[in-house]
Amino acid sequence: MKLISAAVPTVGTALQLEALLTDHADKRVWDLLDDYLASPDFLRLSASTRQEYRRVAGHLHDHIGHVALDQVRRPFLRSLRDRWALDGHRAATLRLQLLKNACRPLIDDEVLPLNLFFGVNRVKGRGRCAEPHPVWTPAEVADVLAACAHMPGLVRAVGLARYGGFRRDDLCRLPTTARVREGARVRYRWRSGKSLIGIEHLEDPRLTELLDERTTSAAPTIAYNRRGGAWRPRQLSQALARVLGRLEGKGKVRSGLTWHGLRHTRGVELAEAGCSDAIIMAQLGHTTDRSAQIYRRQASRRRLGDVGQELVNASVLFHPTATVSPDDGWHIRPRRP
Template sequence: MRVKGIKKFRSTKNGKIYCYHRKTGKRIQAEFGTGAFFAELARLDDLVAEVDPKPGTLGGLFAEWRAGPEAQELAPRSQSDYAKMLDYLAPLEAMPLVELDRPFVIRLRDKAYRKRKRRFANYVIAVLSSVCSWGVDHGLLDENPCRGVRPIKRPKSLPRANRPWTDEEREAVIAEAPKHLLVPIGLGMFAGLREGDAIAVTKTAYDGTAIGKRTNKTGQTVWWPCPAPLRRILDNAPKHSAVTLAANSRGRPWTESGFRSSFFKFIRKLEAEGRVGKGLTFHGLRHTVATTLRELGYDNETIADALGQSSPGMAKHYAKDADLRKKMTGVVKRFDRRMNKVATKRVKPTE
């Protein structure tokens, strides 16, 4: 029997069928197919039944923004992040826009901080501010109530977030990383790809000498001639049937949560052994690449090209893409020499 709106699993231990309501994630306790089962399913469906948002409310503002081109033009990762923030704000959708003022936004920020901590609270307000700014432009609000609401500052006592990796840490990680982690780590370490891009980049994006792709977060084109260490990692990676360059230990594409769990488990192991310091993150590899390029004398625009970061200067026209290959070839030659120089210094002479 096929029933819409549920996820059904059969236990391999006892053969029982377990059902979960797809939208709420709650387990349906009643036996599958019975009258009680369908009654419980209907009750859960009613809990998430969609109600048309009323004009002049926060829900109405969200609905109109979602239908507009600005929301559709967001990069896939940004669309996902915005959706999470708007889901968090969903209980407020019946609130009239005339009641949305700066003191309320500050209380909202502080409540999010108490529940989800600083970064989440700041991102909620940033998303709300973006949507409200859109509402002002479209005549739905007189002013942006988020304007002037300051983000919660990062405590000075906290260690630096996403700090660059040291040369010793990079060498230790490359030497000890399991094969299924080595490819995404190499893409972050030697190409500066974000975690999401490193596990999603396809085999067709690598031609044996360079990687070219459009980043998930900013939609910017990145073309990066692979330094020698990265080519060795990619060319010697275990064969698998996944469409992505990186694959997990079962030869399947990584999920973000699966990769993050495996990555930090590996890093914590090296921490415990004293091989790396505390605070290593995958995103810190982008900071490492940016820091190295800055030390080599490259300007911010070149570094933005290398990392696929958006900026007003890059957005002026598409002509820069025509020069990107020549420009990045020179950049990576110097980057590659720097990496090889560090590795050569650490190779002990044979007796």
Template sequence: MAGAKRRRRFGNVRKLPSARWQARYLGSDGVMRTAPQTFATERQAEKWLTVVESEILRGEWVPPEAGEIRLSDYGDRWIRERRLAPRTRQLYEYLFALHIRPHLGHIALAAIKPATIRSWRGKLLNGGTPEPQAVKAYCLLRAVLNTAVREDEILRQNPCRIKGYDRFHTPERPTATIAQVYALADAMPARFAALIIVAALSGLRWGELAALRRCDVDLDAATVRVPRKLAALKDRLEFGPPKSAAGVRVVALPAAAVEALREHLAEHVEDGPEALIFTGAKGAPLRSGNFGRAVKWTKTVASLGLSGFHFHDLRHTGNTLAAASGASTRELMHRMGHGTMRAALIYQHATDERDREIARAMDRRITGEGRRRP
């Protein structure tokens, strides 16, 4: 019929008694919804429906009410439902409670924009939050909102996409020489001397060393197996799998570490395959804080010219030695228990720098010899 109104393919519009126009549509979830606002003209209502239809066709549409979920509720559920190591869970709970919920918890997910993130980060830093803590909080928030985008499809985009917010400058940590390692071992009570040497020559982490048992060490094969770690939680110590799947490994030990372990096992470790190798004076599992106080760590390392040196820095000695010995990136990743190349490349870069220093020293000698030639 001439003049008949064309029926829309998607959604419908109608004129209200107020003379404004209302738009309605069927979402991809099968629920009929009404536009959150009315329109002055029929044409405006139809344009709005066209935009919604294109979002549905591109797979970008999300139920509008989903974005009304508050970040505090969503973040709490995210942490609760993720499969996390106990220590990681406690860290996330701490970061969320201290740095995220007080500032952003009341905001609906859909209302969080990049400008919101910039303002939040500025408040953290201006309020005295150390930059490393601000970066960790940002990375946690980004992970939470990534789930809202990719899995739950609540958001179209993650507002945590600001360049540079996920990293901070870390001063280069000191690396002890072999002479300093042995001097530090000699300065320790006898039951901790081997701990220092093995930490420096194996590259194992504190939690991996603290969890080692007799059954994990094969002195004849000169290897140590890393099947677990010991995590210090707020209220308890807990044995669990290493930091990542790559952390489960067998590491070959140099003869010096084997000899230190052999003496230590004979003098300080109980019999039985399940006996812990490194324990406190009373045979209890090691806690880093108690260990530090028992050996007067800060004072001891300062007396050896290693002020500010951390136990974890011993790991750098072994990794640097391995890199300098020609270990490939994959081999370094295996020894370190890393699943990515980033950390291994750092040690190889350090070795490259040392190689250039050697070349420069050779140039100086060559030049000096050349000048003395007749």
């Protein structure tokens, strides 16, 4: 029986806190999951994230749904994380994040401990790094575009990712109505599927040239598959993987290139052009400046690497008799009289 009533005087009183604890005393983990899947915090997520979380929620419901709330403590969470780690770092991270999201309302209400997840760190994958997506070189982009010239829809997708910075999932559903002509210029007006924010910017002239010279289709999306229909995310990834596999076998591209690497290439290009974090966020549809900082760091590292070699070249030219010792660095040989 619920003890909260209209007679409760103010929020945060001892009486109401006791009532909250009594109200949730019989709840179990599956109740938290059901409440979260119907909450506004869940419904505001992108469609792909909601679908993935529903799948993960089914797994949690079957395995730990019967666990009572008073058993959800840090030792229990650590044991869960260690057990989930055997299924891979991605599975463990998704399950832990979903459980954290489901527990958040009760943590805010102080029904669960405020530091419940403190020290329960995510499982890191092997070889995890802060910049997992290599930046494409101009030659690699040109080789890929030439290799898939017989698939104009795939060429369009590569061009949109490289010169527009579009995410893979956005490429699959970017409608033709998002591309609006304004005289000699083309403008994009669309809504990002992941960050759920409106984006508006001019089209890169290189992308305009690439799209205008390719045949169009009756598909409602700008990029399309062989059948003239909209791409599916996995189908698009497989199409690019086949092209990259052939080119990698010929030694024309490096291994590890991805769709998201094309987006990073656009971000680094913006950073090298001197764009601020706010400009990069507006161009690529980011809601925070974290990715913009990564792009600027990559651009700065590239410039500093070039500057370092130029300084070495200038030093060698200034001291033409200088030699390099593998043990203790530079030695200047005296000139002969």
